Amino acid sequence: MxxxxxxxILFVDDEPMVLKGLQxxxxxxxxxxxxxxxxxxxxxxxxxxxGSYDVIVSDLRMPxxxxxxxxxxxxxxxxxxxxxxxxxxxxxxxxxxSLQMAHQSLSKxxxxxxxxxxxxxxxxxxxxxxxxSIKRIVSQTETLPSLPAVYTEVINELQSQDxxxxxxxxxxxxxxxxxxxxxxxxxxxxxxxxxxISNPKEAxxxxxxxxxxxxxxxxxxxxxxxxxxxxxxxxDELFNHSxxxxxFAQTISKQEHLEQTLVNNSLMAGMFHDLGxxxxxxxxxxPYQKVLTEAAKTKQNLWDLESxxxxxxxxxxxxxxxxxWGLEYPVIEAIAFHHRPAKSLSNSTGLLTAVxxxxxxxxxxxGANDLSSEMGLRQLDRGYLDNLGVAGRxxxxxxxxxxxxxxxx
Numbered sequence: 001m002x003x004x005x006x007x008x009i010l011f012v013d014d015e016p017m018v019l020k021g022l023q024x025x026x027x028x029x030x031x032x033x034x035x036x037x038x039x040x041x042x043x044x045x046x047x048x049x050x051g052s053y054d055v056i057v058s059d060l061r062m063p064x065x066x067x068x069x070x071x072x073x074x075x076x077x078x079x080x081x082x083x084x085x086x087x088x089x090x091x092x093x094x095x096x097x098s099l100q101m102a103h104q105s106l107s108k109x110x111x112x113x114x115x116x117x118x119x120x121x122x123x124x125x126x127x128x129x130x131x132x133s134i135k136r137i138v139s140q141t142e143t144l145p146s147l148p149a150v151y152t153e154v155i156n157e158l159q160s161q162d163x164x165x166x167x168x169x170x171x172x173x174x175x176x177x178x179x180x181x182x183x184x185x186x187x188x189x190x191x192x193x194x195x196x197i198s199n200p201k202e203a204x205x206x207x208x209x210x211x212x213x214x215x216x217x218x219x220x221x222x223x224x225x226x227x228x229x230x231x232x233x234x235x236d237e238l239f240n241h242s243x244x245x246x247x248f249a250q251t252i253s254k255q256e257h258l259e260q261t262l263v264n265n266s267l268m269a270g271m272f273h274d275l276g277x278x279x280x281x282x283x284x285x286x287p288y289q290k291v292l293t294e295a296a297k298t299k300q301n302l303w304d305l306e307s308x309x310x311x312x313x314x315x316x317x318x319x320x321x322x323x324x325w326g327l328e329y330p331v332i333e334a335i336a337f338h339h340r341p342a343k344s345l346s347n348s349t350g351l352l353t354a355v356x357x358x359x360x361x362x363x364x365x366x367g368a369n370d371l372s373s374e375m376g377l378r379q380l381d382r383g384y385l386d387n388l389g390v391a392g393r394x395x396x397x398x399x400x401x402x403x404x405x406x407x408x409x
Contacts, residue, residue: 006034007123008052012044012070013037013059013086025112033119041065041073048078055119059108060087071101079139082122082324086110103324105152118326133311134320141283147325148220150175151213158209168209169201172216181219182212190243192407214246214267221275225282232289233281238274241362246270248358248401249334249351255400256349256393262330269334269351270358272322276314279321280306303339315339342384349388356381357394361401 013019019037026035036053038044041062048056056074060067071083085102106118153171157163173179179200186203187196197203204212218239227235249270253263280288291309295302303313319336334351337344341356360379385391 006032007054007119008034009036009119010044010047010053010056011035011037011058012039012041012056012062012067014039014062015059018059026116029116041067041070044070045073045077048074048081053078053081055082055084055122057084057086057115057119060085068101075101080135084118104147104326122323134316137279137284137310137312137317138320141279145221145224145278145321148217148224150178151217151220154213154216158213163209165201165204165209168204168212169199172200172204172212175220177223178216178219181223182215185215185219185243190247210264211267214271217268218242218271221272221278225278230281230285233292238277242271242274244362245273245355245358247404248361249354251400251404252354252357252397253351255397256354256390258350258354261328262351265328265331266351266354268327269331269355272318272331273335273338273355273359274314274318275321275335276316276318279317280310280314284310301339313339341381342387347388349390353385353388353390356384357397358401361398 011019011022013022016039019039023035023037026033029035036047038047041058041064044056044058047053056071058067058070062070065073067085067087071085074081074083083102083104085105086108087105104118104122106115150171154168157167157171172182182200182203183197185191186207187193191207193206197206200212222235222239225235246267247270250263250266253266258266280291287309291302291305294300295305303315306313315338316336319332322335323332330351333344333346334355337346337352338355338359341352344352346352357380364379380394382391385394
């Protein structure tokens with residue numbers, strides 16, 4: 001009889017010694033996880049057909065049916081199962097192909113602590129977003145964006161023993177369309193640079209790897225969608241709003257002297273806080289058009305109308321996807337609760353605070369320009385800020401964000 005309180009994980013590898021090694025290194029996790037080990041893709045599919053699992057962790061190279069083919073079957077038959085692929089360095093090209101089917105890729109041999117950390121993050125995400133409505137929406141999506149291969153290449157280079165700015169620039173330059181878009185954004189008013197940047201290497205050196213990392217991911221994700229097919233939705237407006245929120249979130253993070261890792265992640269959190277809207281626009285076109293029209297007409301909160309229509313909102317959907325991609329928990333939390341921060345488990349000023357304020361400030365720029373106004377109070381969760389003891393910082397944050405906006409003009 002299964003212990004319903006335990007997370008169920010299926011490990012798949014055709015090498016018996018690898019499976020034995022996993023059993024040995026993960027023995028301490030038996031109190032929290034129920035682990036099953038399969039030596040072939042066929043055995044793994046039979047196991048999944050006979051019971052419910054939370055995660056499958058599969059080797060990439062296997063005979064008869066490899067890891068990519070296996071995860072394609074799992075995605076089709078068991079879309080609720082989180083899919084992780086394990087691959088070696090020599091399998092880089094095949095790994096990029098597998099990312100279309102996997103939520104996350106880990107290098108092989110995978111350190112037990114890294115595997116535990118990755119799985120625990122995923123389980124934390126599941127606990128955070130346990131609502132079945134989110135799983136249902138995500139499982140029904142036909143155009144769920146995949147983690148871009150070029151982004152994975154950049155991450156791998158940054159995590160190498162001797163990361164190279166030249167190599168990162170070469171990776172970016174290999175995608176001409178992305179390079180053009182990144183240079184367009186870098187040379188726009190958003191960054192307010194005093195001279196024009198002409199190539200990716202200059203951009204990396206001037207803006208830093210964290211900014212470039214966020215830009216690579218955002219540009220590639222937005223380019224995955226056919227804008228002409230959804231002409232009724234303004235993708236450029238969403239991209240510009242996301243860019244603004246990322247800049248405001250980073251400014252607030254620095255203003256509040258958050259630790260450097262949070263400052264670094266603020267760009268990513270701000271850039272993708274509305275990622276869920278892309279999922280709803282491209283997969284639920286008619287009902288989402290109705291929601292957007294109703295929100296514009298009645299001035300009701302968009303996220304409330306989304307919840308009425310879909311049982312969840314763009315915030316939770318976007319956070320769920322970013323979690324499957326393996327982004328840090330503070331980023332996921334900031335995205336999930338940026339409209340309803342009081343519902344989070346956080347009790348300190350962090351990324352969520354910065355993104356919540358940045359989003360409210362940017363949406364008010366063309367309406368009420370004072371966050372202390374009645375309209376401003378609708379956008380900001382004053383009770384949440386009071387509980388953190390930072391409500392008195394609103395005017396200071398508004399000042400620094402206004403200064404940033406003026407520099408962009």
